[in-house]
Amino acid sequence: MVKIENLSVEYGGGNCALKDVSLEIKDGESVALLGANGAGKSTLLKTLAGLNKISSGFVEISGVRVERKNLRKIRSDIGFVFQNSDDQLFSLTVEEDVVFGLRNMGIDFQKSKEIAGETMERLNISHLANRSPSRLSEGEKKRAAIACILAMKPKILLFDEPTSQLDARSTRLLCELLKSLNGTKIIATHDLNVARSVCGKAAVLDNSRLVKFGDASEILSDEKLLFDCSLL
Amino acid sequence: MKDSAAGIASSMASMRELEIFSASDARFSSLGAPVKILASFVFILCVVSFGVYDLGVMLFFVFPAALWFVVKPPARIFFNRLLIVLPFVVFTGISNLIFDNSVVELPFGFQTRGGAVSFFTILCKAVLCVGAALFLVLTTPINAIAGGLRRFKLPCVLVLQTVLTLRYLEVMLDEARRMHCAYSLRAPNLSGIRISDWHKIVARLFLRSLDRAENIYSAMLCRGFCARKTMDFYKTKESFAEIAALLCFVFACVFLRAAGWIFKGAAW
Amino acid sequence: MHMADALVSPAVGGAMLATSAVLIGISARKVRENFDNSKIPLMGVMGAFVFAMQMINFTIPATGSSGHIGGGMMLAALLGAYPAFLVISAVLIIQALFFADGGLLALGANIFNMGFWTCFIAYPLVFLPIAKDFSSRTRIVLASVLSSIIGLQFGSFCVVLETLCSGVTELPFGVFAGLMQPIHFAIGAVEGALTAMLILFLREARPELFKAENSGRSVSFKAVCGYLALASFVIAGAISLLASEYPDGLEWSIGKIIKDGELGTGGKFYEALSLIQAKLSVFADYAVQGLGGTASSVIAGIAGVLIVALFIVLYANFLKKRHCER
Known part of the structure; x- marks a missing residue:
C-alpha cells in the first residue's frame, strides 16, 4: 500500500512543487496521475522513489516510511520507469x-542473465539483447527500459509519462503491456x-495540489474538472 | 567547436571500440583484472628502469610481439595512442641529440653519439609503455578494471568517479551534437560557432549535461545502485593459477631486465 | 603537461605514485565525511567536462605551440578542494588507461602536478580569499585567473623537476624551465578566463551550486600550514641545491664596478659588527661549518626554515599576549 499524508515538496529557491497532498493507494490498484505540465506529477513519483527531499508530511510504502535510512528497502519494492x-x-x-x-540486488551473473533473458522474451525484445541502446527506436527503448525494471520484480511500478515520444501504434502496444502487468501501478500522464x-483510479493534480482522487471513469467524464485543470 | 566536438566524438568512438573489443576477447578475459594491472605495472617498471644508454630495453619487445600475435588488436588503435605520446617524447629525445655530445661505447665495440642512443631508448620505452597500457584495456572491460582498482583498495568514490566520468562523457557529447545542430540551423551563414557565443553554449552544455546526469544517477539509484556494493561486485579473488601466471611473468621480466645488462652502453 | 612513462624513472614515478596515493586517501576520507551524495552527478559531469576541455587544444600566440587547460581550478571552484582532487585523479586515470595521455607509472606525477597545486595550494590560498562569497564579478575573475596561473606554474615547474630528477633528458634546467613556464603562464591565463566565465554563468543559472555549507569547500588552516611547511622544507632542503652558483644581480653589478670584486671596508664599528656576525653565523654561506657537500647545504636550509618558523611563532604569540592584555 502507498500512503501519502500532507506531503509538501520544495525545490531550491522556495519553489513549491507539491503542496499538502494526501492520497492512499491500495495493493494491486492502477492509478493515473493526471495533470498539466508542471502540476507536480513527476515530483510526486520521484518523492515516492526517495529521490526528493520531503519538506513536510510523509510517505509510506508497504508500511515503511520513505526516509534516508529505508531507501534500500523502498527501492527494492519500487520500479520507476523514467x-x-x-x-x-546507459x-x-x-x-x-x-x-x-x-x-545490484546481489544476484549472481549467470542467474541475472537468465532472468534478463526471460524478461526480454516476455516483452518481445530478445532480438535486441546485444544491440546498443543508442541504436533503438523510441518504442524499443521504452520496452527495454521497462524490461530493466520488470526484471527486478518490484511490487509497485511507477511510470513517468510512458507514452510521450511514442507513435500511436507504439502507444497502443504499450497500453496493452501495462494492462497485462500485475501489481500496483501509478502512471503519471496527461x-x-x-x-x-x-487505470481504474485517477488522481488529478493542479498547481502542485491534489484536486480530486477517485474512480477513473468518473473523473475522466468530468469535463469541467478536466478543463479547469488544463487537461482539456 | 565543431572540430573539437569531432575530435571528442572520434575519441569516444575509439573508446567504444576498445570496450567492444575487450568484451569480445576470450583469451585473456579469464585472467582477473588485478593480475593484468599488476603485470602491466611490473612490465612498465622494468622498461623504465633501463638507463638512457641501455639498448637492452629492446629485449622487452618480445612481450608485445607475442601478445600482438595472440590478441590481434587493430593497429590503428595503437598508432593513434602513440601519436598522443610522441610529441613530448620526441622533444625530449631531440634535446638529448642536441645537448648530449658524449660518445657511447656499445657492446661488440660499436661507438656512437650518446644523444642518438638516448633518443632511441626513449622512443623504445614510449612504444613499450603505450603498448602495455593498451593491452591492459584491450583485454579488460571497464567494469573489470574498476573491480581491479577496488581490489588494490583504491577508494570507492574515486573508482565510481572514473566510471561515471566515462558515462557522462557520452551524455555530454550527445548534448553537444544536439546543441551544435540546433545552432547551425539558426545560423546557416556561419561555418562554426561565433566566439561571442562560445561561453554561453559551453555553460549551457554543462547545465544540460548536469540535468541529464542527475536523471541518470537517479535512475541508477532506483535500480539499487550503491557505489561500494556495485564496485565490489566486479572485484575478483585471484586463483592459484592466476598468481602462478603472474609470478612467471614477473620472473620473465626480471630475467630479461638482468639479461639486458649485457647491452648496456658506457658513455665517455 | 601529461608526463609519459618513458620520461620518468622508477624512483621518481614510484615516489610520486605514493605521494598521490596518500593525497587521494585523505581526499576520499574528507569526501566521505563531509560530502552531500547528491553532488556525485555534479562531480561526474565536471569530470567529463574537464576531460572534454582537455581534449581541445588552443594555439598560444607567438610561441608556435598549443596547449590545453588542466581543469583543476575549475573543479576546485565548483566542488571544493577534496572532491576536485578526486575528480581530476579520475580524469587522469581514464586518460592514462584509455588514451595513453600520460603513463601509468607517471600517473602519480601527473595527478600531483595537475591536482595538488591547484586544489590544495592555489584554491585555498589564492582563489578563496579573493573570491570570498562569489558575490563580486571582479573578484571572481581576478581569483580565477590568478589561481589558475599560479597552480599551473607550480605544476609545470614540477614537470621540469621530475623529468630532470629522472635523468632522462640532457636539456639544461634553465632552457627546460624557460620553455615550460611561459607557455603554461599563457595556458593558466586562458584557463582562468574560462573558469571565470563558467562560474559567472553558473552563479546566475544555478546559484545553489555555490552554497558554501556542506560543500566541503574549505581546507583547514592546519592543513594549509602543513602544506606550506612541507613546501618550505622541500624548497630549502632539495630545490635550493639547484640554485645557481653565479652571483646575484647586486653582486654581479658590484663585481663589474669594483675590480677585485669586494667592497673596501674599514673602521672599528664595522670590525665589531663583523666579529658579532662571525660568531653568530652558524650557517655561513648556507653551509654547516666543518661539514661539506650536499648534506651541509640541506641541513643548513632546513635549519634555517625551522629557525624562521620558530621566530615567527614566538613573535606572534608575544603579539597575541599583548593584544589580550590590552
Missing part, C-alpha cells in the same frame, strides 16, 4: 542494462486515453 528512456539505458548493450539492476484504458 520519462526519458535514455536516462535509464550500458553497452540492452542485456547489460537489464542485468544491471539484478546485479494522455487521457492512456488513463482511460489502463
Whole structure:
C-alpha cells in the first residue's frame, strides 16, 4: 500500500512543487496521475522513489516510511520507469542494462542473465539483447527500459509519462503491456486515453495540489474538472 | 567547436571500440583484472628502469610481439595512442641529440653519439609503455578494471568517479551534437560557432549535461545502485593459477631486465 | 603537461605514485565525511567536462605551440578542494588507461602536478580569499585567473623537476624551465578566463551550486600550514641545491664596478659588527661549518626554515599576549 499524508515538496529557491497532498493507494490498484505540465506529477513519483527531499508530511510504502535510512528497502519494492528512456539505458548493450539492476540486488551473473533473458522474451525484445541502446527506436527503448525494471520484480511500478515520444501504434502496444502487468501501478500522464484504458483510479493534480482522487471513469467524464485543470 | 566536438566524438568512438573489443576477447578475459594491472605495472617498471644508454630495453619487445600475435588488436588503435605520446617524447629525445655530445661505447665495440642512443631508448620505452597500457584495456572491460582498482583498495568514490566520468562523457557529447545542430540551423551563414557565443553554449552544455546526469544517477539509484556494493561486485579473488601466471611473468621480466645488462652502453 | 612513462624513472614515478596515493586517501576520507551524495552527478559531469576541455587544444600566440587547460581550478571552484582532487585523479586515470595521455607509472606525477597545486595550494590560498562569497564579478575573475596561473606554474615547474630528477633528458634546467613556464603562464591565463566565465554563468543559472555549507569547500588552516611547511622544507632542503652558483644581480653589478670584486671596508664599528656576525653565523654561506657537500647545504636550509618558523611563532604569540592584555 502507498500512503501519502500532507506531503509538501520544495525545490531550491522556495519553489513549491507539491503542496499538502494526501492520497492512499491500495495493493494491486492502477492509478493515473493526471495533470498539466508542471502540476507536480513527476515530483510526486520521484518523492515516492526517495529521490526528493520531503519538506513536510510523509510517505509510506508497504508500511515503511520513505526516509534516508529505508531507501534500500523502498527501492527494492519500487520500479520507476523514467520519462526519458535514455536516462535509464546507459550500458553497452540492452542485456547489460537489464542485468544491471539484478546485479545490484546481489544476484549472481549467470542467474541475472537468465532472468534478463526471460524478461526480454516476455516483452518481445530478445532480438535486441546485444544491440546498443543508442541504436533503438523510441518504442524499443521504452520496452527495454521497462524490461530493466520488470526484471527486478518490484511490487509497485511507477511510470513517468510512458507514452510521450511514442507513435500511436507504439502507444497502443504499450497500453496493452501495462494492462497485462500485475501489481500496483501509478502512471503519471496527461494522455487521457492512456488513463482511460489502463487505470481504474485517477488522481488529478493542479498547481502542485491534489484536486480530486477517485474512480477513473468518473473523473475522466468530468469535463469541467478536466478543463479547469488544463487537461482539456 | 565543431572540430573539437569531432575530435571528442572520434575519441569516444575509439573508446567504444576498445570496450567492444575487450568484451569480445576470450583469451585473456579469464585472467582477473588485478593480475593484468599488476603485470602491466611490473612490465612498465622494468622498461623504465633501463638507463638512457641501455639498448637492452629492446629485449622487452618480445612481450608485445607475442601478445600482438595472440590478441590481434587493430593497429590503428595503437598508432593513434602513440601519436598522443610522441610529441613530448620526441622533444625530449631531440634535446638529448642536441645537448648530449658524449660518445657511447656499445657492446661488440660499436661507438656512437650518446644523444642518438638516448633518443632511441626513449622512443623504445614510449612504444613499450603505450603498448602495455593498451593491452591492459584491450583485454579488460571497464567494469573489470574498476573491480581491479577496488581490489588494490583504491577508494570507492574515486573508482565510481572514473566510471561515471566515462558515462557522462557520452551524455555530454550527445548534448553537444544536439546543441551544435540546433545552432547551425539558426545560423546557416556561419561555418562554426561565433566566439561571442562560445561561453554561453559551453555553460549551457554543462547545465544540460548536469540535468541529464542527475536523471541518470537517479535512475541508477532506483535500480539499487550503491557505489561500494556495485564496485565490489566486479572485484575478483585471484586463483592459484592466476598468481602462478603472474609470478612467471614477473620472473620473465626480471630475467630479461638482468639479461639486458649485457647491452648496456658506457658513455665517455 | 601529461608526463609519459618513458620520461620518468622508477624512483621518481614510484615516489610520486605514493605521494598521490596518500593525497587521494585523505581526499576520499574528507569526501566521505563531509560530502552531500547528491553532488556525485555534479562531480561526474565536471569530470567529463574537464576531460572534454582537455581534449581541445588552443594555439598560444607567438610561441608556435598549443596547449590545453588542466581543469583543476575549475573543479576546485565548483566542488571544493577534496572532491576536485578526486575528480581530476579520475580524469587522469581514464586518460592514462584509455588514451595513453600520460603513463601509468607517471600517473602519480601527473595527478600531483595537475591536482595538488591547484586544489590544495592555489584554491585555498589564492582563489578563496579573493573570491570570498562569489558575490563580486571582479573578484571572481581576478581569483580565477590568478589561481589558475599560479597552480599551473607550480605544476609545470614540477614537470621540469621530475623529468630532470629522472635523468632522462640532457636539456639544461634553465632552457627546460624557460620553455615550460611561459607557455603554461599563457595556458593558466586562458584557463582562468574560462573558469571565470563558467562560474559567472553558473552563479546566475544555478546559484545553489555555490552554497558554501556542506560543500566541503574549505581546507583547514592546519592543513594549509602543513602544506606550506612541507613546501618550505622541500624548497630549502632539495630545490635550493639547484640554485645557481653565479652571483646575484647586486653582486654581479658590484663585481663589474669594483675590480677585485669586494667592497673596501674599514673602521672599528664595522670590525665589531663583523666579529658579532662571525660568531653568530652558524650557517655561513648556507653551509654547516666543518661539514661539506650536499648534506651541509640541506641541513643548513632546513635549519634555517625551522629557525624562521620558530621566530615567527614566538613573535606572534608575544603579539597575541599583548593584544589580550590590552
